[in-house]
Amino acid sequence: MMDQMFDIQGLHIAVTGASSGFGHYFAGLLAQRGARLSLGARRLDRIKERVETIQKAGGSAVGTALDVRDRNSIEEFIQQADQNFGPIDVLINNAGVEPGAKTYMMIDEDDWDAVFETNLKSAWALSKCYTEHVVARGLKKGNIVNISSITDRRTIKGQFPYAISKAGLTRMTEILALEAPRYGIRVNALAPGYILTDVSRVLLESDNAPEFEKRIPMRRFGQFEDLDGPLLLLVSEASRYMNGSVVVVDGGHICASL
Numbered sequence: 001m002m003d004q005m006f007d008i009q010g011l012h013i014a015v016t017g018a019s020s021g022f023g024h025y026f027a028g029l030l031a032q033r034g035a036r037l038s039l040g041a042r043r044l045d046r047i048k049e050r051v052e053t054i055q056k057a058g059g060s061a062v063g064t065a066l067d068v069r070d071r072n073s074i075e076e077f078i079q080q081a082d083q084n085f086g087p088i089d090v091l092i093n094n095a096g097v098e099p100g101a102k103t104y105m106m107i108d109e110d111d112w113d114a115v116f117e118t119n120l121k122s123a124w125a126l127s128k129c130y131t132e133h134v135v136a137r138g139l140k141k142g143n144i145v146n147i148s149s150i151t152d153r154r155t156i157k158g159q160f161p162y163a164i165s166k167a168g169l170t171r172m173t174e175i176l177a178l179e180a181p182r183y184g185i186r187v188n189a190l191a192p193g194y195i196l197t198d199v200s201r202v203l204l205e206s207d208n209a210p211e212f213e214k215r216i217p218m219r220r221f222g223q224f225e226d227l228d229g230p231l232l233l234l235v236s237e238a239s240r241y242m243n244g245s246v247v248v249v250d251g252g253h254i255c256a257s258l
């Protein structure tokens with residue numbers, strides 16, 4: 001019974017930003033559990049490699065070039081996904097960028113635009129396009145998972161404007177959770193703490209990393225595998241009555257004492 005709840009066999013899941021980091025890892029995990037995957041990112045060579053390894057292992061995946069800052073590319077991604085595997089059961093808005101350790105005095109307008117368009121505006125544009133797909137296909141059912149971050153609620157110097165975009169993404173999740181159920185779609189977010197990827201490298205490989213790690217009650221940075229259970233919860237029927245939840249996975253980091 002419990003196994004059935006978390007069963008994702010045959011689900012069609014679209015993942016943005018699957019060329020590295022979380023998206024790349026999620027693709028492997030979801031394929032292993034029998035989902036059919038539509039993967040997108042700008043680095044098509046990496047997406048192709050990911051698709052090949054999944055297919056070699058007996059999984060089911062296709063890849064498309066995707067620039068989440070480009071509306072046409074988003075529409076093409078959803079259309080391709082539909083053509084390849086039919087109705088999309090779950091959309092994971094994972095693509096994201098971080099411009100490096102910068103303060104508000106160090107960033108310029110291009111940094112601001114790149115971060116906000118990639119991390120925030122794209123989640124709206126993809127969610128809208130996905131909702132149109134759900135309606136056009138007469139599905140009356142859908143599921144969106146946004147990859148936010150614990151910087152959505154705790155302040156940290158030098159993550160400007162990344163943390164602001166994640167605060168917006170969490171609030172967007174909550175507002176979509178009000179508006180999307182009329183289309184049968186529920187919307188939740190996963191908010192990981194710090195896990196070593198290209199996005200977090202600048203912080204986790206800095207001289208301050210040991211000091212930073214000490215502030216996490218569980219005294220370690222996260223690993224990809226720590227996200228397995230929470231992700232499977234959100235994409236599967238096990239979370240069927242969850243809507244507008246932000247699932248924090250951070251070893252207790254946001255509870256750290258002031």
Ligand SMILES: NC(=O)c1ccc[n+]([C@@H]2O[C@H](COP(=O)([O-])OP(=O)(O)OC[C@H]3O[C@@H](n4cnc5c(N)ncnc54)[C@H](OP(=O)(O)O)[C@@H]3O)[C@@H](O)[C@H]2O)c1
Nearest residue numbers: 017019020021022042043067068095096149195197198199
């Ligand atoms: N690592 C952490 O500790 C941490 C913690 C909390 C939340 N997160 C979030 O997790 C998500 C994934 O980040 P990550 O840590 O896995 O970093 P990552 O390895 O740098 O992955 C980022 C992904 O986003 C894609 N991307 C960036 N701009 C894009 C665009 N314009 N169009 C399409 N795809 C784009 C990248 O692909 P291309 O460059 O090939 O396009 C890449 O696949 C992000 O939303 C990040 O904010 C990370």
